Amino acid sequence: MKIDTRERDVVIIGGGPAGGTAAALLAEKGLDVLLLEKESFPRFHIGESLMTETWWVLDRLGMVEWLKTTAFPRKRSVQFISEDGSPSKPFYFFQTNKHESAATWQVERSVFDEKLLTVASEKGAEIQMGVSVDRVLFDDEGQATGVRADLAGEDVEIPAKVTVDASGMGALLGRQLKLIRSDPRLRKGSIFAHYTGGYRDEGADEGATLIIYTEGNRGGFWYIPLSDDRVSVGVVGDPDELLKGRGGPAEILQEEIQKSPEMRRRLCELRQASLCSEVMVTSDFSYRATRCAGPGWVLIGDAFGFVDPVYSTGVFLALKSGEMAADAIAGAIETDDLDASRLGSFAPDLVSGIEAMRKLVYAFYTPGFSFADFVRSHPQHRERLVDLLTGNIFKEGVTDIFDDMKDCCELPEELPLESG
Numbered sequence: 001m002k003i004d005t006r007e008r009d010v011v012i013i014g015g016g017p018a019g020g021t022a023a024a025l026l027a028e029k030g031l032d033v034l035l036l037e038k039e040s041f042p043r044f045h046i047g048e049s050l051m052t053e054t055w056w057v058l059d060r061l062g063m064v065e066w067l068k069t070t071a072f073p074r075k076r077s078v079q080f081i082s083e084d085g086s087p088s089k090p091f092y093f094f095q096t097n098k099h100e101s102a103a104t105w106q107v108e109r110s111v112f113d114e115k116l117l118t119v120a121s122e123k124g125a126e127i128q129m130g131v132s133v134d135r136v137l138f139d140d141e142g143q144a145t146g147v148r149a150d151l152a153g154e155d156v157e158i159p160a161k162v163t164v165d166a167s168g169m170g171a172l173l174g175r176q177l178k179l180i181r182s183d184p185r186l187r188k189g190s191i192f193a194h195y196t197g198g199y200r201d202e203g204a205d206e207g208a209t210l211i212i213y214t215e216g217n218r219g220g221f222w223y224i225p226l227s228d229d230r231v232s233v234g235v236v237g238d239p240d241e242l243l244k245g246r247g248g249p250a251e252i253l254q255e256e257i258q259k260s261p262e263m264r265r266r267l268c269e270l271r272q273a274s275l276c277s278e279v280m281v282t283s284d285f286s287y288r289a290t291r292c293a294g295p296g297w298v299l300i301g302d303a304f305g306f307v308d309p310v311y312s313t314g315v316f317l318a319l320k321s322g323e324m325a326a327d328a329i330a331g332a333i334e335t336d337d338l339d340a341s342r343l344g345s346f347a348p349d350l351v352s353g354i355e356a357m358r359k360l361v362y363a364f365y366t367p368g369f370s371f372a373d374f375v376r377s378h379p380q381h382r383e384r385l386v387d388l389l390t391g392n393i394f395k396e397g398v399t400d401i402f403d404d405m406k407d408c409c410e411l412p413e414e415l416p417l418e419s420g
């Protein structure tokens with residue numbers, strides 16, 4: 001394997017949704033872009049449920065028509081189900097959105113992420129798979145100057161005007177610069193797997209995401225219908241209660257399913273579903289970097305921060321931050337102004353959206369809180385809640401919902417964004 005080590009306009013670390021989007025949109029603008037991905041695709045990745053607001057970025061990338069040809073189920077709603085199995089009314093996205101974007105997809109990430117890199121490559125980005133970046137390089141003034149990567153055992157340095165970290169939860173540059181802060185209140189663990197043959201609702205509800213509370217609202221299951229009669233199932237909870245001293249992940253997942261009337265009904269009673277993947281575990285995944293950009297560098301997607309899996313915000317925020325960063329970087333390179341404030345000009349908007357979702361996650365984990373009860377007592381907020389659940393987080397007035405929600409649950413202080 002060989003890589004041309006000429007200076008690039010942009011080097012991107014990681015080929016998930018964030019890196020793929022930034023690579024595609026920067027290459028489309030005629031910039032010289034190199035994306036380095038440590039894995040070989042296709043590869044499994046958790047995070048299958050899209051939010052409807054992804055439509056706009058996907059349309060800009062030219063992926064909507066392709067998505068329509070796939071067998072990925074259409075997601076038209078989210079429904080919450082209490083610990084005893086009582087369902088809320090589905091929150092249908094078409095009730096507040098008359099555009100075709102109101103129906104999104106439950107995707108298989110191995111297929112989706114690989115397609116996005118194909119799109120980026122067709123737009124002119126150079127994609128190198130199987131190349132792991134070790135660190136971002138800086139000059140004596142603190143300006144990022146490119147990356148050092150491991151190319152089949154050989155170290156190579158690749159210079160770049162701008163380095164973008166899209167390395168996901170590894171958060172390579174955020175950790176290198178010690179910018180990562182975790183949210184101790186959202187310290188969670190998760191066990192997840194794919195099943196085949198689980199019960200599916202019918203009609204408009206067939207592709208719905210279900211969020212099913214576990215005991216005392218301390219956590220929840222997701223239930224995401226996929227193609228080929230498969231369903232993505234995962235449980236999120238306190239990592240000490242969920243993961244410690246209880247046997248292997250498969251055993252724990254099975255026990256948790258048996259404790260939840262709704263999960264038991266769907267996987268064991270109405271249909272007999274069988275496990276069709278490995279059972280996987282992840283934990284301690286709620287964090288954010290204190291800065292989004294610096295001289296010559298930008299963080300996007302999970303490399304900047306991750307809140308919680310419960311509302312399926314991750315891919316949307318990865319696509320959106322990839323798009324916002326691409327526009328900011330192209331403008332910065334054009335004007336030869338690579339300082340932090342120019343490269344990170346999108347960060348305040350992005351952070352306000354992320355912080356809104358973090359508040360909604362706090363509400364979810366508040367014992368006794370229920371969205372169904374909240375909208376019954378505050379019907380004026382139903383539309384705002386649906387907006388937030390679809391990713392319409394930059395809409396004016398959408399955060400007004402928290403003026404009343406803070407009386408029902410403790411909401412977090414916003415984590416400030418440092419500049420520099």
Ligand SMILES: Cc1cc2nc3c(=O)[nH]c(=O)nc-3n(C[C@H](O)[C@H](O)[C@H](O)COP(=O)(O)OP(=O)(O)OC[C@H]3O[C@@H](n4cnc5c(N)ncnc54)[C@H](O)[C@@H]3O)c2cc1C
Pocket residue numbers: 013014015016017018019036037038039045046047048049050051131132133134166167168169170172190192234282285300301302303306309311312313314315316318
């Ligand atoms: C339990 C759980 C469930 C989730 N469910 C959902 C969901 O239903 N819907 C949703 O939208 N989101 C979900 N998410 C979040 C979602 O998976 C992520 O937010 C999303 O994948 C972020 O995209 P990204 O491009 O930032 O990072 P990633 O998709 O993780 O991509 C990063 C890429 O960088 C590569 N990489 C890492 N380090 C290096 C390196 N040093 N050099 C080169 N390459 C590197 C990796 O191999 C990877 O391909 C979930 C997360 C968890 C933990």
